[in-house]
Amino acid sequence: xxxxxxxxxxxxxxxxxxxxxxxxxxxxxxxxxxxxxxxxxxxxxxxxxxxxxxxxxxxxxxxxxxxxxxxxxxxxxxxxxxxxxxxxxxxxxxxxxxxxxxxxxxxxxxxxxxxxxxxxxxxxxxxxxxxxxxxxxxxxxxxxxxxxxxxxxxxxxxxxxxxxxxxxxxxxxxxxxxxxxxxxxxxxxxxxxxxxxxxxxxxxxxxxxxxxxxxxxxxxxxxxxxxxxxxxxxxxxxxxxxxxxxxxxxxxxxxxxxxxxxxxxxxxxxxxxxxxxxxxxxxxxxxxxxxxxxxxxxxxxxxxxxxxxxxxxxxxxxxxxxxxxxxxxxxxxxxxxxxxxxxxxxxxxxxxxxxxxxxxxxxxxxxxxxxxxxxxxxxxxxxxx
Numbered sequence: 361x362x363x364x365x366x367x368x369x370x371x372x373x374x375x376x377x378x379x380x381x382x383x384x385x386x387x388x389x390x391x392x393x394x395x396x397x398x399x400x401x402x403x404x405x406x407x408x409x410x411x412x413x414x415x416x417x418x419x420x421x422x423x424x425x426x427x428x429x430x431x432x433x434x435x436x437x438x439x440x441x442x443x444x445x446x447x448x449x450x451x452x453x454x455x456x457x458x459x460x461x462x463x464x465x466x467x468x469x470x471x472x473x474x475x476x477x478x479x480x481x482x483x484x485x486x487x488x489x490x491x492x493x494x495x496x497x498x499x500x501x502x503x504x505x506x507x508x509x510x511x512x513x514x515x516x517x518x519x520x521x522x523x524x525x526x527x528x529x530x531x532x533x534x535x536x537x538x539x540x541x542x543x544x545x546x547x548x549x550x551x552x553x554x555x556x557x558x559x560x561x562x563x564x565x566x567x568x569x570x571x572x573x574x575x576x577x578x579x580x581x582x583x584x585x586x587x588x589x590x591x592x593x594x595x596x597x598x599x600x601x602x603x604x605x606x607x608x609x610x611x612x613x614x615x616x617x618x619x620x621x622x623x624x625x626x627x628x629x630x631x632x633x634x635x636x637x638x639x640x641x642x643x644x645x646x647x648x649x650x651x652x653x654x655x656x657x658x659x660x661x662x663x664x665x666x667x668x669x670x671x672x673x674x675x676x677x678x679x680x681x682x683x684x685x686x687x688x689x690x691x692x693x694x695x696x697x698x699x700x701x702x703x704x705x706x707x708x709x710x711x712x713x714x715x716x717x718x719x720x721x722x723x724x725x726x727x728x729x730x731x732x733x734x735x736x737x738x739x740x741x742x743x744x745x
Contacts, residue, residue, distance in 0.1 A: 476565050478737040482524060482536045487516050493561035493712055495546040496521040521558040530577040530671050530733035539729040540717040554723040559716025565737055566680045568708040575675040575742045576735040582669040585726035586638040593722040597730060598634040600713050602706060629653045631704045644668055650688050650700055662698045673745055680705055694744060
């Protein structure tokens with residue numbers, strides 16, 4: 361076989377060799393559509409090359425015709441092979457790729473990107489985007505209705521537990537008032553255990569290995585009813601909790617959770633809490649509690665005296681970890697309250713944060729409210745207020 365390469369003059373559309381390249385114009389498995397080439401600009405890259413294939417033992421005309429036939433046959437075989445493979449893959453539903461099949465069955469979830477950022481100043485007519493966890497009593501018009509998280513967010517201010525107030529405010533013209541009533545039992549066992557709660561939160565604000573800055577302002581009204589004497593009553597106003605799984609969310613980081621993992625995710629105590637107390641009856645305090653309720657590490661607590669009717673600015677810097685390299689730094693009204701290393705995650709499940717009133721260890725008969733404003737979550741420190 362001999363191969364000769366030579367430049368030949370440009371040809372026009374009229375003498376284009378359609379039989380040699382007809383297979384290249386195959387579209388959508390229809391018969392060949394023959395097209396003339398686009399005219400070349402004069403002397404663009406020079407005239408085209410002609411490749412001549414010849415066999416010393418075969419006349420030139422027959423050798424060229426044989427190679428053209430072989431090329432056409434190869435194109436047809438390749439085309440039909442690709443079609444067959446594509447058809448078979450569609451029929452099998454990609455069963456040969458278990459990961460792809462599993463991904464297709466997962467519920468559509470919108471996991472946030474990290475580092476996570478969030479700002480809420482309560483200046484609109486509804487809660488801002490991002491709120492996705494609610495422990496509130498729905499209005500009578502919406503009871504027993506199946507609603508999406510987004511629909512609940514938009515209707516949340518119709519609840520008796522939430523309202524926007526014009527005064528007092530920490531920033532802007534509005535703040536959020538959260539009210540808890542004695543019969544606000546929103547979790548299994550609340551009523552039997554004498555607990556009541558009204559809070560809202562954000563899921564997936566952090567994950568193992570991430571750092572975040574969390575700041576907010578809270579005001580305890582002067583008419584806030586203190587807990588009566590009893591065995592360690594608690595009133596949690598902010599909590600960073602293990603990610604509480606919703607019924608329709610069975611996946612974390614792409615992995616399906618077992619029943620024991622789901623139960624574990626919903627049964628542990630929060631690793632970080634900010635609580636209100638008045639143990640002496642004449643000096644209200646806020647308490648920061650840090651650490652896990654399991655394992656070797658004891659929980660740490662810090663107290664700071666406060667005054668009812670005044671804004672209290674909190675800022676926390678947290679590194680989340682299942683190892684001992686986790687830590688917390690806390691400031692109250694721009695003064696350092698705590699700096700503590702230590703593990704703060706039970707597992708690598710994400711964390712959610714909640715604001716409101718969660719009280720227990722006593723059968724409360726009082727109605728209480730707090731006001732929150734200017735919530736910020738960011739990977740870096742927020743400017744001073």
